[in-house]
Amino acid sequence: MVKNDTPTGPTAIEVRxxxxxxxxxxxxFDINIAIPARQVTAxxxxxxxxxxxxxxxxxxxxxxxxxxxxxxxxxxxxxxxYRDKIDVVRLRKRVGMVFQKSNPFPKxxxxxxxYGPRIHGMNDKGQLGEIVExxxxxxxxxxxxxxxxxxxxxxxxGGQQQRLCIARALAVQPEILLMDEPASALDPKSTxxxxxxxDELKTKYTIVIVTHNMQQAARVSDWTAFFYEGRxxxxxxxxxxxxxxKEKQTEDYITGRFG
Amino acid sequence: xxxQLHETAxxxxxxxxxxxxxxxxxxxxxxxxxxxxxxINWAFLSEMPRRAGxxxxxxxxxxxxxxxxxxTVAIALPVGIGTAIYLSEYAAPGRLTETIRLAITTLAGVPxxxxxxxxxxxxxxxxxxxxxxxxxxxTLACMVLPTIxxxxxxxxxxxxxxxxxxxxxxxxxxxxxxxxxVLPYSVSGIITGAILGIGxxxxxxxxxxxxxxxxxxxxxxxxxxxxxxxxxxxxxILATQHPDTDKVLPLQYGTAxxxxxxxxxxxxxxxxxxxxxxxxxxx
Numbered sequence: 001m002v003k004n005d006t007p008t009g010p011t012a013i014e015v016r017x018x019x020x021x022x023x024x025x026x027x028x029f030d031i032n033i034a035i036p037a038r039q040v041t042a043x044x045x046x047x048x049x050x051x052x053x054x055x056x057x058x059x060x061x062x063x064x065x066x067x068x069x070x071x072x073x074x075x076x077x078x079x080x081x082y083r084d085k086i087d088v089v090r091l092r093k094r095v096g097m098v099f100q101k102s103n104p105f106p107k108x109x110x111x112x113x114x115y116g117p118r119i120h121g122m123n124d125k126g127q128l129g130e131i132v133e134x135x136x137x138x139x140x141x142x143x144x145x146x147x148x149x150x151x152x153x154x155x156x157x158g159g160q161q162q163r164l165c166i167a168r169a170l171a172v173q174p175e176i177l178l179m180d181e182p183a184s185a186l187d188p189k190s191t192x193x194x195x196x197x198x199d200e201l202k203t204k205y206t207i208v209i210v211t212h213n214m215q216q217a218a219r220v221s222d223w224t225a226f227f228y229e230g231r232x233x234x235x236x237x238x239x240x241x242x243x244x245x246k247e248k249q250t251e252d253y254i255t256g257r258f259g
Numbered sequence: 260x261x262x263q264l265h266e267t268a269x270x271x272x273x274x275x276x277x278x279x280x281x282x283x284x285x286x287x288x289x290x291x292x293x294x295x296x297x298x299i300n301w302a303f304l305s306e307m308p309r310r311a312g313x314x315x316x317x318x319x320x321x322x323x324x325x326x327x328x329x330x331t332v333a334i335a336l337p338v339g340i341g342t343a344i345y346l347s348e349y350a351a352p353g354r355l356t357e358t359i360r361l362a363i364t365t366l367a368g369v370p371x372x373x374x375x376x377x378x379x380x381x382x383x384x385x386x387x388x389x390x391x392x393x394x395x396x397x398t399l400a401c402m403v404l405p406t407i408x409x410x411x412x413x414x415x416x417x418x419x420x421x422x423x424x425x426x427x428x429x430x431x432x433x434x435x436x437x438x439x440x441v442l443p444y445s446v447s448g449i450i451t452g453a454i455l456g457i458g459x460x461x462x463x464x465x466x467x468x469x470x471x472x473x474x475x476x477x478x479x480x481x482x483x484x485x486x487x488x489x490x491x492x493x494x495x496i497l498a499t500q501h502p503d504t505d506k507v508l509p510l511q512y513g514t515a516x517x518x519x520x521x522x523x524x525x526x527x528x529x530x531x532x533x534x535x536x537x538x539x540x541x542x
Contacts, residue, residue, distance in 0.1 A: 061428060066351055093430035103421035105440060106542040116429040154542050172429055
C-alpha cells in the first residue's frame, strides 16, 4: 500500500482504485496515487510489474489493444478520463507521450514537429514556424537542426531523434508528459542530455517517467513509485525512497537483490 | 569427391531452372519483337481496321484496352485500398475477418471466364449496362481486386506500429493516424498492387469477351455505355476466328507487340511513381 509523504502541492493526476485487465489476466491491482504537478515522478520496478501499463492508462494508449478493461478512476483537472463521454483526442493533446524507441516519421524535421499542431487544425505557416522553433528550443535541439529543418528526421542520431520526439510531443502544448523509458536505447552522453532536458522541462510540465535505471530515477525524479507484480508497493519522495525505503520489497529492488 | 560432384550438380540444376525462365521470356519477347516490330507504323497505330481486321490499323483496340485498363484501376484501386485499410487497421481478429480473408483468397483463384459470365449476368443483364466499357471495367475490377487488396494490406502492415502510436499519442483520431502516418508510407506497396492489376486487366480476354469486347467496331467509344474493341480479344479473333489466319499473321504479331508495349508502358509509369515514393519515404 501507499506509504506517504503525500505530495502537498497541486496534484496533476489523481488515481483512485485503478485496476487493469488484459483479457483474463489482471495487470494492475488497486492503484492509488496522486502525481504532483510540475514535478518529475519516476515509476520503477522489475519487468512486467505493470509500470508501463500504468503509464499508458494515463493517456488511454492501452485503448488501442483489444480486450482490455479498466476499473477505478483517473482524474486529471478534476475530469475522470475513463468516463465514457471523455474525448480521447483532447485527452492525448493534454497528456503527451514519448516512447522507448524514438519514432520520428520519415519526413522532414519541421514536418515532424508540425505534425501535431497540423492535425489539430493549425495551418498558418508563420504560427507553425514559431511553434516548431519554440518546441525544438524547449527540447534543446534547435541549435543542432536550425539550418536543416527540411532534412529527413531519419538522418538524425538516436539521441537527436529522441529529443525530436520530445519536441514533437511539446508542440501540441500538453500539460503532462509521459515518458516510457525514453533513454533506454541511447548512449550515455545522449542519456545525460535527455536527463538534463527533463530537469528543464519540469518547470512547465508534469512529467511521469518509466525507467529501468535506478540511478536515472534517483537523478531526475522528485517522486518515486515502486511497482511490483501489478501493485504500487511504495510511493514517496525519491530521496526518501532510495535512502530509507519502508518496504522490504522496495529495498531489495533498489539494492539490486532482484529485478 | 562425390559430395563435391553433388554440390556442382545441384548448383548447375538450380541455375539451369532459373535461367530457363529467362530463356522462355526472352524467346517470347524476341519472337514478338522480330515479327511484330516490322508491322508497326503510324498507319497501323492510328487507323481504323478494314475488312473485319484483315487490313488497316488497330486504333480502336488500342483505345479500348487503354480505357478498359484505366477504368478497371479507377474502380478497383479505391475499393481495394478501402478494403485493405479496413482489414489491416480496423477489423478485429476473429472468425468474421478470417472468413473475409478466405473469400478474397478464393476470389483470386476464380477462373477468368467465370468472372466473365458473372459480369455478363450482373453488370450486362441485371444492371442493364449492356455490353459496355462500364460493364467490362467492373468485371475486370472484380478480377483484379484480390491482388490489389492483398498487396495493399501487406504494405499497410509493413508500416511500423510506432508511427500509428506516435500519431495517436499526439491526439490524432484513428482515421487521421491512418491517413497521415500510415497511408503515405505504404503508397509504394499499393502501387505495386496496381501494377500487377494493370498487367492482368490489360491482357485478359475471357472477362471482356461477354461484357464489352466488340468483334469489329471501327469507331472510338463515345461514352462508358459503348462497346469497344480490345487488343487481347482482337488478337484472339485474328488468330482463331479469322477466315485466313495465315494471311493476317503479321497483324497478329503487330497486335501482340502493341499489347505488350502498352502493358510495359503502363507498368513503367507505375514503377517510376513507386521509385519516387520509395526515395521520399525511407525509414
